[in-house]
Amino acid sequence: MKKLFIITLCLTMAFAPLSVYAETEREGIEASASGVQLTVSDGNVHVVGANGMMMEIFNLTGAKVATIRIDANDKTFALNLTKGCYLIKVGKIVRKISVQ
Numbered sequence: 001m002k003k004l005f006i007i008t009l010c011l012t013m014a015f016a017p018l019s020v021y022a023e024t025e026r027e028g029i030e031a032s033a034s035g036v037q038l039t040v041s042d043g044n045v046h047v048v049g050a051n052g053m054m055m056e057i058f059n060l061t062g063a064k065v066a067t068i069r070i071d072a073n074d075k076t077f078a079l080n081l082t083k084g085c086y087l088i089k090v091g092k093i094v095r096k097i098s099v100q
Contacts, residue, residue: 053070055090057086082099
């Protein structure tokens with residue numbers, strides 16, 4: 001029984017996808033429909049069209065790292081995050097970022 005479990009586990013891991021990719025076209029539709037634009041560069045997040053919304057930042061284990069209220073239509077925030085990968089969510093828009 002133990003041997004069967006180990007074989008099943010190994011086969012499952014061998015054929016499981018190693019990474020998951022978002023559909024870029026779908027994200028573009030959501031971005032244009034909601035009017036929110038989210039860009040990340042040099043440790044800063046630039047958010048346009050999200051006045052009154054909340055920006056949530058999650059690590060890859062799903063733990064919420066930060067919540068920021070966006071109080072202007074065009075706002076830039078400095079990310080003070082440790083090295084690693086994070087998810088940023090504003091409304092229905094979600095972006096994966098890497099902090100180095």
